[in-house]
Amino acid sequence: MTTAALDAAQAALAAEHAAVYGYGVVGGRVGQDRRGEATAAHAAHRARRDALARTVRDLGGEPAASAAAYALPFAVPDAAAAVRLAARLEDRVAGVYSDLVRAAEGPLRREAAGALREAAVRAVRWRGGGVAFPGLAERA
Template sequence: MRTADEEAAPALEATQAALAAEHAAVYGYGVVGALLGEERGGEAREAYEAHRARRDALQGTVRELGASPVASAAGYALPFEVADEAGAVRLAVELETGLAGAYADLVLVAEGKARREAAGALRDAAVLAARWGGRVEAFPGLTEYREESQGDG
């Protein structure tokens, strides 16, 4: 028989992973915003603020689960060189795609309100990735289903 702590462990682990992804997104959107012109700069600021709010909410969730929230790193290695507007947009797509994966994992293990919030965050990440020009996946964040859905059409 599993204890309550053992049953909550997957949700805590996935919440911490989503929090870590939000920390990275906040950092990444600082880079994105610095390289965009006024036209798309507003979008970057909105995304930055939304991710800060989600990060703060996740920190509270982790505390409610009885743990200390994972800390933000002092800096993050970017997945590729970001030197211009096109690179900044590509980074925004990458950030949102990573967030979609983290939130998909959280949806799988969370329950109730936490699951609804994770599903909303997953949806928002997929929408933002598409707005930035990314390709919308049939199952955002769930790579194991991508190949199956691509073979159907």
């Protein structure tokens, strides 16, 4: 694997750390009707985070540690803001996985593509609609 793949895996790991933190906020603010969805997403991001830590080690790197806290992109005082935050988290995760798809090859590329797809599907569910090119929307 290349240095680009390791760098992209580290970036994906950092995004997963932030998503795990962010879903802690989402879960605390989202309405009861969507709490199960938030819990499932939180678990999915924890699993991806743990897998990426192993991937970074396999690529010869030292996995980036999680920060104690993360700055949220906006205040999350209520359920509507929590839903917007969840969609934003998924968009960011999709973006870093699109970078990993470009940088990796073989099984890691397939895994990154699967993670990108999962994040895009969760973003659609949270947002209520999709974007033409998941993982590239924030680059426009």
